[in-house]
Amino acid sequence: MNTRNPQNVVVVGGGTAGWMTASYLKAAFGDRISVTLVESGRIGTIGVGEATFSDIRHFFQFLDLKEEDWMPACNATYKLAVRFEDWREPGHHFYHPFEQMRSVGGFPLTDWWLQNGLTDRFDKDCFVIASLCDAGRSPRHLDGRLFEQDYVEGGEEPVGLTMSEHQGKTQFPYAYHFEAALLAKYLTKYSVDRGVRHIVDEVQDVRLDERGWIDHVVTKEHGELHGDLFVDCTGFRGLLINKALGVPFQSYQDTLPNDSAVALQVPLDMQARGLRPCTTATAQEAGWIWTIPLFGRIGTGYVYAKDYCSPEEAERTLREFVGPGAEDVEANHIRMRIGRSRESWANNCVAIGLSSGFVEPLESTGIFFIHHAIEQLVKFFPAADWHPKLRDMYNSAIANVMDGVREFLVLHYIGAKRDDTQYWKDTKTRAIPDGLAERLERWKVQLPDSENIFPYYHGLPPYSYMCILLGGGAIPLRPSPSLALSDDTAARKEFAAIRDKARHLVERLPAQYEYHARLH
Ligand SMILES: Cc1cc2nc3c(=O)[nH]c(=O)nc-3n(C[C@H](O)[C@H](O)[C@H](O)COP(=O)(O)OP(=O)(O)OC[C@H]3O[C@@H](n4cnc5c(N)ncnc54)[C@H](O)[C@@H]3O)c2cc1C
Numbered sequence: 001m002n003t004r005n006p007q008n009v010v011v012v013g014g015g016t017a018g019w020m021t022a023s024y025l026k027a028a029f030g031d032r033i034s035v036t037l038v039e040s041g042r043i044g045t046i047g048v049g050e051a052t053f054s055d056i057r058h059f060f061q062f063l064d065l066k067e068e069d070w071m072p073a074c075n076a077t078y079k080l081a082v083r084f085e086d087w088r089e090p091g092h093h094f095y096h097p098f099e100q101m102r103s104v105g106g107f108p109l110t111d112w113w114l115q116n117g118l119t120d121r122f123d124k125d126c127f128v129i130a131s132l133c134d135a136g137r138s139p140r141h142l143d144g145r146l147f148e149q150d151y152v153e154g155g156e157e158p159v160g161l162t163m164s165e166h167q168g169k170t171q172f173p174y175a176y177h178f179e180a181a182l183l184a185k186y187l188t189k190y191s192v193d194r195g196v197r198h199i200v201d202e203v204q205d206v207r208l209d210e211r212g213w214i215d216h217v218v219t220k221e222h223g224e225l226h227g228d229l230f231v232d233c234t235g236f237r238g239l240l241i242n243k244a245l246g247v248p249f250q251s252y253q254d255t256l257p258n259d260s261a262v263a264l265q266v267p268l269d270m271q272a273r274g275l276r277p278c279t280t281a282t283a284q285e286a287g288w289i290w291t292i293p294l295f296g297r298i299g300t301g302y303v304y305a306k307d308y309c310s311p312e313e314a315e316r317t318l319r320e321f322v323g324p325g326a327e328d329v330e331a332n333h334i335r336m337r338i339g340r341s342r343e344s345w346a347n348n349c350v351a352i353g354l355s356s357g358f359v360e361p362l363e364s365t366g367i368f369f370i371h372h373a374i375e376q377l378v379k380f381f382p383a384a385d386w387h388p389k390l391r392d393m394y395n396s397a398i399a400n401v402m403d404g405v406r407e408f409l410v411l412h413y414i415g416a417k418r419d420d421t422q423y424w425k426d427t428k429t430r431a432i433p434d435g436l437a438e439r440l441e442r443w444k445v446q447l448p449d450s451e452n453i454f455p456y457y458h459g460l461p462p463y464s465y466m467c468i469l470l471g472g473g474a475i476p477l478r479p480s481p482s483l484a485l486s487d488d489t490a491a492r493k494e495f496a497a498i499r500d501k502a503r504h505l506v507e508r509l510p511a512q513y514e515y516h517a518r519l520h
Pocket residue numbers: 012013014015016017018038039040041042043044045046047048049050051052180201202203204233234235236237239261263301334336352353354355361364365366367368370
């Protein structure tokens with residue numbers, strides 16, 4: 001048995017994963033551990049404009065960072081939803097918002113909507129946020145007050161819980177868009193100020209001891225770096241976990257074929273164009289394009305499967321989609337490794353970020369995976385005996401989160417009615433993950449609920465599944481038969497209350513640009 005006190009942590013990699021890990025570990029354990037972060041000055045990071053889950057606010061709270069400090073430093077904006085365009089048919093859009101589903105008489109409002117909705121827009125009938133997004137509103141008034149929701153700011157939200165403990169309690173109404181490279185820079189200062197040793201150098205070799213545990217890494221200019229716990233944040237390379245320790249990578253490519261992306265950062269006049277308070281995912285012939293509105297620019301990119309589209313074609317499509325403004329901007333072509341390392345923690349190495357795993361950025365889950373992994377690392381942090389059960393529980397939690405998200409993403413493709421190209425036709429006949437086929441049959445007669453979705457914590461509540469099913473339009477759905485026999489007065493009242501509230505808020509809330517122009 002190993003008896004190495006895991007107090008000296010070496011983080012290899014200085015992307016979002018590396019700096020989020022270093023800063024969080026310091027915030028959690030202070031000077032009771034030492035943290036060294038080594039990052040290459042030559043090998044770049046995957047720093048595109050990024051979108052998050054709302055849970056990321058717990059990360060910032062844990063580090064005691066305030067929106068007014070970190071947001072301007074990272075060109076950050078609020079994200080109220082993901083807007084899906086053209087997934088059902090050209091010109092159609094729907095939202096997946098950060099807003100809890102109301103229920104009436106024990107049935108979700110979407111069930112009542114299937115029975116007898118006010119309009120043909122489930123999202124506008126059931127969520128206030130859909131109207132705020134269509135109208136480009138900010139979730140805060142100019143004096144900083146959050147618009148009134150089931151989540152009441154300054155209320156009773158417990159602090160110090162992990163994301164999984166928060167799930168299902170309240171739903172915070174927004175997440176963020178920010179520039180990942182700027183956040184990494186911001187967290188570098190935070191970490192170094194709190195004692196993280198920062199080394200800019202390249203790791204050239206990883207030396208194992210006789211049991212196959214990492215003894216030290218060898219750098220080009222700083223010699224050997226010894227540690228007890230090594231965190232692999234080297235991105236798609238997986239330098240420690242895959243290359244040195246030989247942990248196999250399990251691809252998700254059979255069910256999620258998108259393996260490439262081309263990205264652009266386009267400076268735009270937001271004052272003239274306005275600022276959408278959501279991420280947009282626009283379906284394309286061989287994938288989809290993300291549009292992430294940052295303050296002063298948009299981050300945009302085409303995610304596609306190279307079996308169906310060449311990089312040149314993808315770049316051309318993206319540039320046409322963006323229109324004027326991107327002519328002088330250089331495109332960043334990225335090959336994505338889709339899937340996960342079979343184990344993210346092996347011996348004394350924990351992989352966090354892209355080295356642990358990645359699914360395409362369709363629901364902005366990359367940073368959520370990182371945040372979740374760090375919380376789990378703190379929860380299962382080893383003692384001197386490195387009890388293998390702690391490692392096993394960590395590995396199960398990470399595998400479940402990724403496998404669950406994979407299912408949710410696959411649903412986007414089989415649930416989308418679009419089938420006008422070979423790419424979209426093939427989305428309807430491709431293999432799907434074990435378990436999903438059976439769940440789909442259930443959802444056709446009963447909308448997703450906590451009992452019939454992927455059975456382990458993976459960040460997504462049942463209502464998220466409802467949005468994708470109702471918005472995509474390919475899967476035939478029906479209301480619970482019981483509703484036809486029930487009095488729908490209360491449901492009608494709820495639909496009317498949502499419509500009135502949305503109208504009231506659209507009139508009173510400032511435009512997203514106006515709010516952010518004050519903040520920045
Ligand atoms: C196209 C695309 C779009 C995405 N969009 C989103 C999104 O909207 N929302 C979201 O949450 N996530 C998104 N992600 C995921 C997100 O970008 C990553 O999860 C996040 O940036 C973390 O990356 P990382 O730190 O693991 O790796 P990287 O950013 O690749 O960083 C790797 C680090 O390792 C260092 N390194 C590598 N080798 C060595 C070596 N030998 N020695 C020393 N250092 C080394 C590099 O210098 C670098 O600092 C997206 C990813 C892709 C590919």
